[in-house]
Amino acid sequence: MSRSLLSHLLAIPNSSPRITTSALSLSYQTNPGSILKRNPQCAFRCCSSVVNSQPEALSSTPPVKKRVVSGVQPTGALHLGNYLGAIRNWISLQDTYETLFFIVDLHAITLPYEALQLSKATRDTAAIYLACGIDISKASVFVQSHVRAHLELMWLLSSSTPIGWLNRMIQFKEKSRNAGDDNVGVALLTYPVLMAADILLYQSDFVPVGDDQKQHLELTRQLAERVNNMYGGRKWKKLGGRGGSIFKIPEPLIPPTGARVMSLTDGLSKVIANKIKRCKTDSFTGLEFDNPDRPECNNLLCIYQLVSGKTKEEVVLECQGMSWGSFKPLITDALVAHLQPIQMRYEEIMSEPSYLDGVLSEGAAKATGIADATLNNVYQAMGFLRQ
Incomplete structure (x- = not known):
């Protein structure tokens, strides 16, 4: 075996694996790593979300699956804890839900990082998803930055996010205190708004969260309710929309406890x-x-x-x-x-780069279709003149 994957799996962190979902671990896991066959059978914690993807099915049609969206950061090392606590659980989720799994590269730049490594780490992470058992016949895999709606919705949500809510975020307080104000970018303060966009963009019903992300999910819930109250209902209907809520209010989904473990690289x-x-x-x-x-x-x-x-x-x-x-x-x-x-x-997988590129392109196209529907509703409800 080469060193690249298992050393990602074998380094011992000091805390339990986190789940991410930027919609998601929205605890975002860190990770690069690495595997191919189009029928993943292997199993291994970012963030997942669950959503109704279409109107309730008639009795003659199959039950409509809810949607799960989850992600992992492409920086640092992919720990065995990430695998056991998050990615391994995704394998079973894809059999029950409509699933979208993405690499949260936009979140990876909130703290200093190596620009030369970001692209490689993103590809490695996508390959690990597939290697661990994500089946592209059941799930979509894509890169966060490839779906521009994430950033657009973040900006729209930012206009409705009180600065006091962000100032209370524990992770921001801790990280900014350690790094110092002159070394902390604005993105570290505002990235919970991007997390909210990740979740709300796909109309998530549930979000798997770790202990360190519960506060971010609560902010997402509060923000969804705030935007619904400010722009939804009759106000939206007067602008030609359907009325009612713009966003679903996501509920937390507590994953099975994973072990605290090692990074998976060598x-x-x-x-x-x-x-x-x-x-x-x-x-x-x-x-x-x-x-x-x-x-x-x-x-x-x-x-x-x-x-x-x-x-x-x-x-x-x-x-x-x-x-x-x-x-x-x-x-x-x-x-x-x-x-x-x-x-x-x-x-x-890594030996067939065109295959991986195709998987990511197809996944981004599907995600964009879902995300754009939500984004267009938000633009309409907020009163923008559309082309």
């Missing part, structure tokens, strides 16, 4: 083994879930459960009497077995 088995060997352990006897005094133990058992496909009860029976010396080779082998097919698929 592909060699020995890299995985070295990472696992360096994982912090404790001096307790035996292994157990859910002991608040043993967070490292719970974390590694959760990883093993997820990559082995076993139930929690099966893992308890198998591992409760084990020492760390016995358990670490076990989880290492399970990780290697789980990640190798993804690595192979990533390499196939």
Whole structure:
């Protein structure tokens, strides 16, 4: 295996994986990485949203699927936690919902970044989506900046967003305090408005969120209600619109808890083994879930459960009497077995750039059709003269 994908999966962060949805993880996960076959079967947390895509179906037609929109940032390293907490969950979502998954490259520039790496990281991330099991016959994959409606709606929403709402955002306070005012761009303050645009653009019903993104989702909900009250209803109807609400009010969707883990980049088995060997352990006897005094133990058992496909009860029976010396080779082998097919698929995808370009182009076209319908309604309700 090459180093490019598995090292993205193998670096140990200090916090739980976040979900993003810019509509989405709208916790935005960071990530570059890497796999091909047009029928992804592998599985691995940005943000997802759910929406009714068309009027309620007649009894003679299939049930209408709700829509899920979710995304991951193309910067930093794609952690195993991102995979286990977000992307892996997307695999099952695409069988139940109409799904759109995108790379939130516009969010990647809110803090200093390497311009030369952005394009490459974006392609790598898209390839990882497919490698991990996103099936383009069921889901659309696209790049955020390829759908211009994201930026247009952000500007329109900005006119209705009180500055006090943004000043209260905890992440802005923390990051600006650490970097200093002279090193912080306006985008760091206003990116929650872009997140709101990401969600509202696709009329999302639900948004999977991590703990650090709940405040941003609440701002999105408040902003949707504010715009609906300011411009919707009879006011919109007088301008020739349908009236009623312009935006759906999204609800939070809490994903299954993922493990706090490693970045997924270096592909060699020995890299995985070295990472696992360096994982912090404790001096307790035996292994157990859910002991608040043993967070490292719970974390590694959760990883093993997820990559082995076993139930929690099966893992308890198998591992409760084990020492760390016995358990670490076990989880290492399970990780290697789980990640190798993804690595192979990533390499196939990256070897066919025209295929990946086609996937992204097709995904952006579908997303643009949905987004433009929402955007045109907003322009109309806000009173703009249209061409």
